[in-house]
Amino acid sequence: MNGEIRDREIRVISETGEMLGVMSPREAMRLAEEADLDLVKISPNAVPPVCKIMDYGKFKFEQAKKEKENRKNQKVVEIKEVQLSMTIDVGDLAVKAKQATKFLGEGNKVKVSIRLRGRQMAHANLGRDVMNNFYESLKDIAVIEKPINMEGRNIIMILGPKKS
Numbered sequence: 001m002n003g004e005i006r007d008r009e010i011r012v013i014s015e016t017g018e019m020l021g022v023m024s025p026r027e028a029m030r031l032a033e034e035a036d037l038d039l040v041k042i043s044p045n046a047v048p049p050v051c052k053i054m055d056y057g058k059f060k061f062e063q064a065k066k067e068k069e070n071r072k073n074q075k076v077v078e079i080k081e082v083q084l085s086m087t088i089d090v091g092d093l094a095v096k097a098k099q100a101t102k103f104l105g106e107g108n109k110v111k112v113s114i115r116l117r118g119r120q121m122a123h124a125n126l127g128r129d130v131m132n133n134f135y136e137s138l139k140d141i142a143v144i145e146k147p148i149n150m151e152g153r154n155i156i157m158i159l160g161p162k163k164s
Helices: 025-033 054-072 091-106 120-139
Strands: 010-012 019-023 038-043 052-054 081-085 109-115 142-151 152-160
Touching: 010 025, 010 038, 019 025, 025 038, 025 052, 025 152, 038 054, 052 054, 081 120, 091 109, 091 120, 091 152, 109 120, 120 142, 120 152
Parallel strands: 010 052, 081 109
Antiparallel strands: 010 019, 038 052, 109 152, 142 152
């Protein structure tokens, strides 16, 4: 910016977007000072580098304003958790599926987990069956984002809402 530009020649663009041509940084600086604006290098890797005459403070303000607007419009996706057990019954599984349906309907992801206790570790395949049954009840509105996986004593699967 301004006096920090040390290139021999630069391509200059005016504040209106008009191409002023290739000139020395000293001439470009003089033009910028006449317009009471700043000389900003916008494309340093080009040959010759491209500089623009602009109000740098106003540019930074506009950029911050756009960033703030983008952050405001961003949707934060939460991960909700539904915990099952290996010995869960059909009715209870339906209640948990209804809860997961509500979470998915709101656009959130659902982490489904089963904690294995004691001897259940030897029969982890039964836990996988429970997970598969749970997914079968939700497959019309959910998609598996992270498949069924053992993590220590837990069996975990992450579901996301299906894109329509």
